[in-house]
Amino acid sequence: MMKMFNCITLLVLLLTCPNAFAVWQQGEATVKLDGADVSDVRVTAIKNAVADASFKNGSFVSAEDVVLDGLLVSSKSVITTQGQIQRVEVLSESVNEDIFSVIVRVDFSPMFNCPHDGYNRSVLLTQFQVLKPQQASYGGIFDIGKQISKRIEQQLRAEQTSPMVRLIDKAFTGVDSYDQIHLNELTNKAIYMSKEYGRQFVMFGFIRDISLFEQVKEELLSDDVSLRRNFTIQVYVLDVYRHTIIFQESYHSEADWEYSDDYNVDTNNSLFWRSDYGRTVLNTVNGAVSDVANKLQCEQSFAQIVGTNNNKLIINMGLDNGLKLGDKFLLYKKRLPVSANGLSNAALVAVDRGVYKVVQLDSLTAELSNDDPAQVINGDLLDLVSSTR
Template identity: 30%
Template sequence: MHKLIKQLTFLSLLYSFSVSSQWYETQGHARTNDISIELARTKAMENALKKALLVSGASVSSLQQVVNGLLTQDKISIRASGSVNSIELIDEIHSDNLITVTIRVDIFPQDKKCFAVNFKKSLLITRSHLLHREQANIGKIYLIDKAVMRKLAEQLNQQSAYTKTSSILNNKTEFSRLNNSLASDKISQLTQSLSESTDSQYIMFSEITNTSFDQQATNSWLFWQQGIYPRNFAINFYLYNGLNGELVWQDSYQNSAPWTFSKRMKVDVNGQAFWHSEYGLMVNNIIDRVIQDIDENIMCEPSRGKIIQVNGNQVIINLGRDHGLKIGDEFSLLHLTHFTNNSGKSYAGFNLSPYKVKVTKLTRQTATAATPDGRLFGNIQVDDLAVRYEN
């Protein structure tokens, strides 16, 4: 194990802050494949610093700055009030092609904290859809639609501080067909149905749009005799709110990398040979970017738990210790209603209940919460919501 202790002092971010600061300790990772140790260390530092800022309640919009040879500029842009005062690199570990750094960051707190970051949102990952199946013929990588989502789900559970992820990968959903026909109402219904059956607050759909080789390379099988050619990978992600079926976030990612396998070789997209290849590492880098974007987009969204039982002045909600809840956490209650507009389209709505509840018991998946004054509930019922908003 190689250890390195170094002190970095960052310039002020030109944001307002209080006089007291708080330390956050986080780890960052980067691969050393085809890049120098110095560059890998920089990327690992950036990864760790981004996590520290997110944990402190800030949402990072750009991160590429360093002083004293570790970061390359002097300013970090964040969408919040807060400031990085100093960073201490307290540990550095090299293992195979991976460098792991541990940093301690001195962050002046925001004037207004994002309370939702204390809770993990339940996220369901669904199997992707390979739009152009014929492009997967070389390597017979038809199962990449399943393998990439499995890798995303695994790494979300390892890296994300804001999601508790589950997956349904053996069967495809109807999302891609519905998306192609612009059937937004049916996508909303599909989202709500999956949310209901899996107790998930968010549903993730995706489409792999390109796994082709460059056009000039695929004109003839002879291109393999001329060298190794880059292969493309492009994917679209769609994140939906399971409660109301609304689209929360979407984005597209694409890159290319050399395909180092022979043309007739059937490649196991779940195997180490694939994920350690240049192409697999490129796909994995896209997955890392997706995880960061998911965190940034849902970290301050309110955690919403469905009420699954009502008994006197107590409710049981489908959020628990695994989601970051603690004894004493307080929630507001929302009563679910529906209304129809003039064109006959139905919408979900909510009435804010006067009742607030405090968590008194916890399991991994559920919480029991009661009104502090013992008041009995009025119209609160099963499938209503317990919500903690930022305040």
């Protein structure tokens, strides 16, 4: 019997240097069931298919914690590499005569092409709502927004850049206002969230389209019509401290909808997520999450001052973010210039008060000390610090 692997390591000989641009490579594998559980065999088959794609691309792969769809996460395998593999998509899988077959598509892209401080970004994830709830009535997928939000959270946590994610059961704003996010509303929400949640980034958005349509099959001498369903998701990332939307993108896909008119789909069932439509939705979400994770990694990270202790600053970053004793930070003050349209994006100004070093820390917070203790009082609550790396 084959067993589920919690950690899978593949070593493939490094033959060539990774390309600076995305290179999609297809891989495939077959594994004999031989009485084993399909879920166990599936993990091994996908692992082998990723290895196959890696050989074809000539890359070194170190794959850990393969996370899949169904009862786990999604149809994406989470790969820890030297930066070559960005995402893995399962294109197809089948069982025929006791043989499990799978085809995957692997994106060999550099994870990021920017300087970064090595700290894990803190992200608040709000609920993704369906923009037109009536579209969910076909199939009864009214909870698709909650399901997508949960899978975004799981995928973000599993990213190589390891963002610290918290999912809340609230939407960023009403679905009617997503088409026009006003500057004043954005600024007010950013100020509120910086005080309430203490996270630098907020990921939010909505599911814009899950409508159905008919498509004529392209085979010659055939007038068969297949029922297909759209999936379009709009994704935003807000830098709370700077009151700026740093990422805004729409992702679209479509796939066959294999369910009858009167069938209510159970979105908690792994069978749905392994269907053509479910797998396509997950692949679309995976692509969005990978793009967001890469964008976050390239953004300058800040921490808030949440208190003082014996002339030391206490910030809301700690061991979980990757901080270490001796790490150095600069103090920043926030300026909110007023424009004709109200408050504009926050300007962060570095304050010449010397360098602050981490002298004590726990999982969520750290204490910073300045060489001149008299200067520390210049750091007020909710002021910011950023690494000097």
